[in-house]
Amino acid sequence: MTAIWEQVKALFTIQHGSYAERPDTPEGRAYEQSLMLERTRSLPPWPLFKLGAVYGLGPQPAPVRVYQDGALFFLSACLGVAALFRFADIIGQHGGGLTAEEIAKECNCRDANAVARVLRACENWGYFESYAPNGQDLKRVANEQRLWRNTALSAMLRENHPQSARSMIVHLYVDVFPASSVLFESMRDSSGSDLEPDQIGTSAEESYQPSPTAFERVHQGTFWEYLARHPDRWDNFHGAMRGVDSGTTPSILQDIDWGRFLRVVDIGGADGSLTFHLLRSYALKGIIFDMPPVVEHAKQFWNSTPERAAMVTNGRVQFAAGDFLQGTGLPPAQEGDVYIMRNIWHDWRVQECVRIGQSIREAIGRVRNVHLIILEASIDQCARGSPLERMRALVDQTMLTVFGSRERDRLEFEVLLQRCGFQLTEMRPLRAPMVAVFAQPSPAWRSPS
Ligand SMILES: C[S@@+](CC[C@H](N)C(=O)[O-])C[C@H]1O[C@@H](n2cnc3c(N)ncnc32)[C@H](O)[C@@H]1O
Known part of the structure; x- marks a missing residue:
């Protein structure tokens, strides 16, 4: 019982990052390393692991969570692609029941396999839902043969949804996403992104020269200039x-x-x-x-x-x-x-x-x-x-x-x-x-x- 409790505590501790940090001294480093090694080696019991990592009902193992967070831009990309190809509109117009190949055909995308995989990725976050044709066992149906319908979330990617988020997702994907990839360079070369309000009227304001933002680096102009150059983006x-x-x-x-x-x-x-x-x-x-x-x-x-x-x-x-x-x-x-x-x-x-x-x-x-x-x-x-x-x-x-x-x-x-x-x-x-x-x-x- 104590061992299980220790495992639960370890999982929570790792996930929330509040492990006992020590100063950067030889003793501190040795302590942290031994702690981390111990945690890395000690696997949680299967039921606990399943609860968190498989059913999402408990803390996730830290490596799973950190990778997910780090790669989450792919979820943004998948939603952007789904919005641009209008997957949700196409599925909605047919009342669901389309395979990835049928969706690909209708949106003029030549890669039906990629469509199936984008839909599958989105499904993990509650966008789109796959089901098996003719009551078959879903696990025995290949991803390409599965049928797709909208969920409450993916329906918001439809153009005519009363709370449509389609244009916002397209805006984030097409206009903002490329800029996010140079945020590092923009921050590294920046002279400080902004003044503090109480620096207005002081000498700090006189000497302040704003650096180009990540967006301005990528799109060669301010957001408003970019929109003026691209009426479709407006x-x-x-x-x-x-x-x-x-x-x-x-x-x-x-x-x-x-x-x-x-x-x-x-x-x-x-x-x-x-x-x-x-x-x-x-x-x-x-x-x-x-x-x-x-x-x-x-x-x-x-x-x-x-x-x-x-x-x-x-x-x-x-x-x-x-x-x-x-x-x-x-x-x-x-x-x-x-x-x-x-x-x-x-x-x-x-x-x-x-x-x-x-x-x-x-x-x-x-x-x-x-x-x-x-x-x-x-x-x-x-x-x-x-x-x-x-x-x-x-x-x-x-x-x-x-x-x-x-x-x-x-x-x-x-x-x-x-x-x-x-x-x-x-x-x-x-x-x-x-x-x-x-x-x-x-x-x-x-x-x-
Ligand atoms: C983020 S949008 C907000 C629109 C609106 N208030 C809303 O909530 O739906 C910002 C608005 O500021 C306008 N804008 C930008 N620069 C402006 C300027 N120099 N003078 C007047 N309006 C400007 C844009 O045209 C745009 O409509």
Whole structure:
């Protein structure tokens, strides 16, 4: 019994990495080596091994876990490939029941064996499900002959799923994934990815020269320049943002009382889908502010359904084109306005965030009863290792890789907002991978211009 208990403890200890580290002295090294050797040699009893490694009901052996984590980019690649080839759409259109070969044929992929293996890899993480034809024993059916259907997760890779993640997965695979492969070089050669908010206005800011991000190294330009050069990537990015919209909007609508505002000014609002949902649910007016080409795209989106077109015709929604870095084109505030920024600040380094925030503060001027709400995946809101915190950490990595920017914690928001002439009043968790940061203009603020 004691031996089994020791094994359980050893498994947990190895998995969570809290083994007794010793200083790097000859004695310390000898101790660690003997400890590690002992653990490496002492295999867990079969039932324990099976429970963790085969059934996933207990701690996994550390080597299994570490390899899985290290090679997890292949899961991203498989999901990207599945999304690009539209496996989920093809399977869904037939109501399931296709072999890998049939799927390969329909998506013009010549390698049916690779399709079967990509599907099998995805199946291990709950995407797609294989079953045997005519009630045969699945174990006796070769991977190529198995039939495939969607699961709740793989169905989200369908284009027409109400919460479709297809464009986001394609964006991560095509635009971001190549950049992640040079993160090492980018970090090695970097002069520091960003300033701290409290370095703004100090000598550190004057001497600060941002290094190119991993994305900029690979794609020879900023993310926005890259999108401008590749209209197909813009279209896909709009789709990705619509996916974020469908995943976060229900909570944004229900967890915040928008009824106390008169007008919403959606800064960097893209096609304005959040504004649309807000106008649908509340007696609000709306302005969508973005760069000129994006605003043109947004107008098409608003004219594409009678309900949205009517909101444009009766003046409930308006468009404003400009540049929030230059402070041009921002709609001046009216009493009862709420300026919102969903997933804006996290795209920018501190200096640019201050410029954007100050542009908004200028637009507000001395108008009273105006609010600012920032909606972002702020970090350090839940326990480390929780699903939400893990997702936010990955979004933060995306920001580092693409923009050299970051997801922020409360303290960073407080300092940044103060630099731009706002006061943080509340940080509210949402039932989504985002928090709402509420701020009010500080009356004492003086425009730097
Ligand atoms: C990550 S998207 C967020 C879109 C939208 N807020 C949402 O949550 O769906 C960032 C938006 O910022 C806009 N943007 C980028 N640079 C800008 C600039 N200099 N001035 C105005 N908008 C800009 C982009 O066009 C894009 O629509």
